[in-house]
Amino acid sequence: MHPKSFQVLVQSPDQQVYPKSVTGDQTLSDLKFSLFPNSQHLLPSSFYFTLNGKPLPDNTVFSTSRIAPLSTLVLQSRLRGGGGDGGATGAESRDCYLKMYAEKKPDKVDPNEQRLSKWQNCALSNEPLREPCVIDKLGNIFNKVSLVEALLGKKLPKEFGYIKGLKDMITVKLSSINGEDDGAKFQCPIAGLEFNGKYKFFALRNCGHVLSAKALKEVKSSACLVCHEEFDEVDKIVINGNEEEVAVLREKMEEEKAKVREKKTKKVKNSEAVNGLGLEVSKLSGTKHGIMGVEKASAKVDRNGKVANGNKSVNGGAAAAKRFKATDIAPANATEVYASIFTSSRKSDFKETYSCRSLPLGRN
Incomplete structure (x- = not known):
């Protein structure tokens, strides 16, 4: 849920960032007109916004979009063709121009922004990463609060359908860069490499520390380089790996599920054998x-x-x-008196009352 009014960061084409206050019922078109109130040579239609490398339409409403507070909207300029190039002969039909501009070509996605978005934002909510953070068994990284809320509300997308509960999450410990604000950037605590997708990173399953592949390669050790806890090679989970690395992780995940199912089956069979x-x-x-x-x-x-x-x-x-029978556990020298404490020593033809054993029916 978006608040009624919140702030977003607008990055201009000259790489300057400006904070802007918006409301939930405003659109990106309203935001563009507020940036060019009195400009005559710059038209708002000549620009468009991108979020994490993906272009956004001008009619996007803040309340119904995935634009989170303090998100950075990059203002991009549209490249339009000019006249006077000698291409028009006057013989072309007007219909060809109408067909040409009827279908809008999608704006190109900036690969650098897309890469940064994958490594610095939650894979589910697209919000900046903030501790506590978790990863799944395929190496996707999430804000734990967002993932738990989606599980409780049963709003998890099908692509993350293999996440059933807390047992499918691994809490990780990210090392933030000194001097950065909350939820901004992280780095390897050993090699100092930035957590931005240019370098490979691993998360250790047993302790949760996130280290770069370069640090683990240069310092060959079977213990974590931060907390010195022992780990095996299978405890290393690559974060945001390529297709081959994700396929290997998926195969390991299926093997673990098969072992759990096999243990449950054996347990049920053993219980049925005993009951049989x-x-x-x-x-x-x-x-x-x-x-x-x-x-x-x-x-x-x-x-x-x-x-x-x-x-x-x-x-x-x-x-x-x-x-x-009480006589089964009676002491060796016990008599019938011992047995009479627990059971009647001889059968009687008379029925006893509920109040007294000494006054059976038929004797009064």
Whole structure:
């Protein structure tokens, strides 16, 4: 959500940057006219804006666009052809000119701005990178807040559909350049190379530090050069890699998912095998209760896969559990008095009342 009014940065063709206040209902055309209020020799239609190397139409509304506050809009001049070159003979039909200008050719994208946008902005929200930052298992870098909000709101694009939760994110630690403002530029903390796409960078999965490939190559070590934590070669994830590097990372990601599915399948099969025997683990088992698994101890499996319970043998794992009796755990010298504490010593034909055992029905 854009605020009602916010500031954007406008970079003029002479590389000067000016802050401008805009509102959500304004368009880029309104912004251009505000830059040339009294100019007669410069027409607003002769210029257009680009954001991260991509041209923007003049009817773009700030409230519905992806232009974030403090974004840098670059003002570019349109190159138009002039007359008097001897190309017109007067024999051409007017229709050919109409067809020529009916279809507008798209403005060329500046590759340098596009590269900087990929390395200095969030891959999801296109906002400048601000800590905390995370990467996925394919090396794309995001602002963690933007990615989590998209996951919670179920607004994640299909291209990032493999990100299901926090387990698919790796928190990274970027080293900012001294003297730069918040969310501006980052560098390698060892080699000092700028994080701008001209150099290859790796993120270490175990500690999250981001280092340049040059630093890892010159200082050959199996530990992080910043925190000295050990890492393996598979823990290195290339950031914003090319198509071949992304294909390798995608293959590793699929292998990890296959291993997780295999572990879950084995766990389910093991539980089904145990349940198929019909063995019921007693709740009273253990030294705490003094009973070592009454049901489990009474169930025995013969060679033919039958479960024997006492003198009975049952197929298919449907063994009946042995009924608990107090005399089974009675001391060696105990008498019937000990058993009568827990159960009745002899059966009676009389029904007892709920209030007293000494006043059975039929005796009063």
